[in-house]
Amino acid sequence: MCGIVGYIGTQAATEILLSGLEKLEYRGYDSAGIATILSDELNCVRAKGKLHNLRSKIEQSENPAPIGIGHTRWATHGKPEERNAHPHMDMAMRIAVVQNGIVENYRELREQLKTQGHEFVSETDTEVIPHLIAQFLKEEVALADDNSDVIFFEAVRKAVNELQGAFAIAVICADYPDELIAVRQQAPLVIGFGQGEFFCASDTPAIIAHTRAVLPLDNGEMARLTPLGVEVYNFAGLRQRKHVRMLSLSPTMVEKQGFKHFMLKEIYEQPGVVRACLDAYFSSEGDGADSLINLGLSESVYADLEQIQIVACGTSWHAALIGKYLLEQLAGVPTQVQYASEFRYAPAPLIPNTLTIGVTQSGETADTLAALSMEKERRQGLEPKYQVRLLGITNRPESSLGHMVPHIINTLAGIEIGVAATKTFTAQLMAFYALALDLAERRKILPQENLAEIIAGLRHIPKEIESTLETQEKLTEHLAHEFAETQDFIFLGRGINFPIALEGALKLKEISYIHAEGYPAGEMKHGPIALLDAKVPVVAIATPGSVYEKVISNAQEAKARDSRLIGVTPVNHGEAADVFNDMIPVTEVDELLSPLLTVVPMQLLAYHIAARRGLDVDQPRNLAKSVTVE
Ligand code: F6R
Numbered sequence: 001m002c003g004i005v006g007y008i009g010t011q012a013a014t015e016i017l018l019s020g021l022e023k024l025e026y027r028g029y030d031s032a033g034i035a036t037i038l039s040d041e042l043n044c045v046r047a048k049g050k051l052h053n054l055r056s057k058i059e060q061s062e063n064p065a066p067i068g069i070g071h072t073r074w075a076t077h078g079k080p081e082e083r084n085a086h087p088h089m090d091m092a093m094r095i096a097v098v099q100n101g102i103v104e105n106y107r108e109l110r111e112q113l114k115t116q117g118h119e120f121v122s123e124t125d126t127e128v129i130p131h132l133i134a135q136f137l138k139e140e141v142a143l144a145d146d147n148s149d150v151i152f153f154e155a156v157r158k159a160v161n162e163l164q165g166a167f168a169i170a171v172i173c174a175d176y177p178d179e180l181i182a183v184r185q186q187a188p189l190v191i192g193f194g195q196g197e198f199f200c201a202s203d204t205p206a207i208i209a210h211t212r213a214v215l216p217l218d219n220g221e222m223a224r225l226t227p228l229g230v231e232v233y234n235f236a237g238l239r240q241r242k243h244v245r246m247l248s249l250s251p252t253m254v255e256k257q258g259f260k261h262f263m264l265k266e267i268y269e270q271p272g273v274v275r276a277c278l279d280a281y282f283s284s285e286g287d288g289a290d291s292l293i294n295l296g297l298s299e300s301v302y303a304d305l306e307q308i309q310i311v312a313c314g315t316s317w318h319a320a321l322i323g324k325y326l327l328e329q330l331a332g333v334p335t336q337v338q339y340a341s342e343f344r345y346a347p348a349p350l351i352p353n354t355l356t357i358g359v360t361q362s363g364e365t366a367d368t369l370a371a372l373s374m375e376k377e378r379r380q381g382l383e384p385k386y387q388v389r390l391l392g393i394t395n396r397p398e399s400s401l402g403h404m405v406p407h408i409i410n411t412l413a414g415i416e417i418g419v420a421a422t423k424t425f426t427a428q429l430m431a432f433y434a435l436a437l438d439l440a441e442r443r444k445i446l447p448q449e450n451l452a453e454i455i456a457g458l459r460h461i462p463k464e465i466e467s468t469l470e471t472q473e474k475l476t477e478h479l480a481h482e483f484a485e486t487q488d489f490i491f492l493g494r495g496i497n498f499p500i501a502l503e504g505a506l507k508l509k510e511i512s513y514i515h516a517e518g519y520p521a522g523e524m525k526h527g528p529i530a531l532l533d534a535k536v537p538v539v540a541i542a543t544p545g546s547v548y549e550k551v552i553s554n555a556q557e558a559k560a561r562d563s564r565l566i567g568v569t570p571v572n573h574g575e576a577a578d579v580f581n582d583m584i585p586v587t588e589v590d591e592l593l594s595p596l597l598t599v600v601p602m603q604l605l606a607y608h609i610a611a612r613r614g615l616d617v618d619q620p621r622n623l624a625k626s627v628t629v630e
Contacts (some may be wrong), residue, residue, distance in 0.1 A: 001074040001624045002086075003027035004102035004189070005206045006170040008180045008225050009197025013068035014058060019201075020206035021051055021072045023254055025295040026417055026618070026625040027100070027202060028074025031085035034058070035096035036065035037171060042174040044096055046085035052621075066227075067180060069170040071098035074624040077106070078123030088127040090134035091119060094174045097133070100202050101125040101167030101187040103628055109162065111227050129169060132159040137173070152176035153224050154237070156183070160222065161235055166366065166628065170200055180225040184217035187628050188364055188400060191215045191223050191230055192462050193244055198225040203626075204247055205415060212247040216398050251413055261617045263418035263511070267603050268469065271462035273423045274596065276412040276601035277430035278462075282455050292455055293438040299408055301389060302442055304353045308333050308510050311371040312359035313627070315421040315506060316428060321499035322595050323432035328453075329445060329592070331439035340367040341630070344374050352385035358392050362418065362626040363399025370630055372404060393431045397425045409435065418618045419625045420511050422603045426504065429596055433458060434482040457589060461596045464587040472601045473608075479566065480608030483537060489514060490531065490563070491520040491602070492540045492554060494547040500595050501541060504602030511610040511620045521547075521554035532561035539605070542569040542576060545591025555579055568601050 003024025007013040017034045025032075043063065047053040051072060071086035078084035087096040087270030103109070107124035109132060114120075118131045137155035141549040144151050152173050160169070166186035173179070182189055182200035192199035192214050199207040200223065204214060217223060217232065221240060232240045259265035283292050308327055310320040317339060324335040336348060340358070344367070356375050360368045372390060379388040384410035390405040397410045411427035434602030437454060440446035465611045489508055493501030502518035509516050519528055522542065532538070540555040542548055552575055556566075559565050559579065570588040577583070584601040586594070610617045 001028050001076070001626060001628045003070065003072045003099050003201070003202045003206065004098045004168060004170050004200070006069045006172075006180050006182060006200040007197065008067045008178070008227060009194065010066055010227070011197065012064045013066055014063045016210065017049070017068050017070035018055055018058070018612070019202060019209065023072045023205040024202055025051055025072050026419055028072055028624045029619050030075045030080030031082065032071060032240045033070055033085045033087050034070040035087040035089075035577040036063055036068035037172055037174050037177045038063060038065035040174050040177055042089070042093055042096055042172070044087055044093070045087060046082050046087070048080060048082045048085065067172060067177060069096060069098045069180065071247040071597050076102055076629055077125045079583065084122045086126060087125060088122060088130055090130040092134065095130040095133050095171065096136070097126060097169060097171050098127045099129060099167050099169050100603070100628065101130060101185075102165045103163050103167060104165035105163070129159060129171075132162060133171065133173075134383065138617050152179050153181060154249070156181045157222060157233070157235065157237055160185070168202060171205065177242050178226050181222060182217065182225065183222040184219060186219050186369075186400065189217045191225070193230065196227065198230055201224065202247055205417070208247065208249050209251045212249070214242050214247055215242050215244050218403060219400075224258065232256070249415060254417060261418065261607070261611070263420055263422060263607055263617050266416055266418050267600065267607065269414065270426045270600065271465045273413045273427050274430060274458075274462045274465070277427055277434070278459060279410055280410075280436035282432065282458070292451060293434055293441060295409060295434055295438050295545045297438065300437060301355060301391060301407055302607050304385070305333055305355055305439075306353040307351050308335040308355045308357060310335065310337045310349065310357045310359060311367050312337070313367050313369055315425050315503060316359040316361060316368075316500040318363075318503040318506070319425055319428035321502070322429055322496060323357075323359070325340045325496045326432050326440065327435035330436040330507065331443060332445050333439060338371070340365065340371040343371045347378065350379065350382075350386055355391060358390070358401055358405065359394075359428060360392070360401055361395040361411065361413070361421055361428065363392070363394040363396040363401035364626045364628050364630045366609065366628050369400055369404060372401075393428055395427060412470075416625075419620055419623050420507055420606070420617075425599065426596060434621070454592065456592070457593050461593060464589065464597055465600055468585060468587060468597070469600065472584055472604055475582070476601060476604040477511070477608045478494040479582060479605060484609055484612040486537060487515060488527070488536045489516040490536060490538045490558070491516060491518040492524065492538060492551065492558075493518070493598075494521045494551050495545070496595055497541040497543060497590065497598055500586055500602060501539075502597045502601060504539060504605070505601055507606035508609065510623060511606055511617050512613055512615060513621070514609065517576070521551045524554055529557065529561065532558055532563045534564070537564040537566060539566045539568065539602075541579070542567055543586065543591060543598060544570065544573050544588055545594070548574060552576070552579055566600050
């Protein structure tokens, strides 16, 4: 939520900031703003709504300023209006601040600052920061000798020590035009190193066009960027030794490459993502003698395991539900899946030898991080069998989650820009297949030939997705034409495909704004069937296996209530052709592997309906890709 970017160097900052913000717009798009310093004057421009509004405000003026900060906002405190847009300034309009996160004690600070004569113009928590810095700056200036070059840095450091919450900040001051201060406390911030120019940003796509040399700040660290270099300190003011590393991301990965939307491009990238996961998680030669699985997890993760608990949100929670199915059915480990936002306030009783898994594509979801740190805390100091064991499944190993947990499964989907998760979901499923098989193998639950058979089945998945993608796309586009004005949708699935029904409904809700519900097909008769009539289409996932006939019967019950039935199903199997009004074909595979195929038409259907409705598919209203507030 919210994206921040900063630049100091020799080029004009404005365009660098604007193009950086474009790449961060997935983090929020309620308003945007930039502040630059030229000839010791601060110039701040802000606009409500998307970045193009800010761009059109700025384009009328030339601004060669070589330092600046920028922000794209997902509103938390205060409506999405221009006065609440960042950057925020002090009363003298010399200091500008952008923030991603929440300053939890802003009310107390605001009251205290008011008694010192400060007046506020916005409803935001952020505005206290430039005022607080201004207050400390006055004191620092009074105390400092003429040679001190850390006056501004010290004022920011002291202000930051007063803040409570989770935040990343970038600050500039017109009186110190050669300094940009970047601060990280539980919200992501990376520093970029160019030739005589330096950057900071909430995420690497914002700076990849300029540099691949980066240094992610850790919590409790702040960086002083000047035209001469970067110094990193902790909040106590002690210099930190850090190592720059090179990103593998390339600038083209964050382009649409001919697709109309990032979401469609990312749906089409799924075969490649599955291949990348197969290459990373499984040995290429299944000779049966050695382990077929290369997750690289130490025995301490698995030893004497009594249960697994998984915390996640949204689409990652749906992936976790499939994970539960796999972990229980393949590896025989009792597994619970919790919404991270609920777990924190009502944790399950402590069970010894528990593995806790956080699933988050961004690695920054505040609810998931909070649930994991609560789990860590409540197990601290207990006897060994109760001690915490944490594993993360994420697409961003460099994220806050990556810093928090000792073991990570990297989901290798590549950067996902569309706000609706697609390829990262599929990659999370691949991580769960590998984890469940690894566990099954180590616990000697699954005979080696079954294991090899499942892995062989997984190896066919990329080809199966590829061979149906085009047909599915045409069919879903056609259906989108018919259903673009529909008000309610029901998605049905059972067993391992029930979470896919939930995911289908979530995809449709979030990008097309159509009301949709996912149900386990057998539950319809216990209430929701009352919703059905000719105006409510039902999408049923019917794949061969233990529940195929049951799903077909449940679909028929819906048909008897006049619902139009869309089957996501192998077309030549069983009664499908007689039951469904429309069919989106998926290849017949082992039931256990079917979610990797059935999810694709769900994504395409939602995509085409939203595109048909003329909606902003990649940046749906009210949403942000990285949900860094609880
Ligand atoms: C839906 C979607 C969200 C996220 C959720 C968790 O398409 O993207 O529901 O899945 O906000 O995000 P992560 O996985 O980053 O923790």
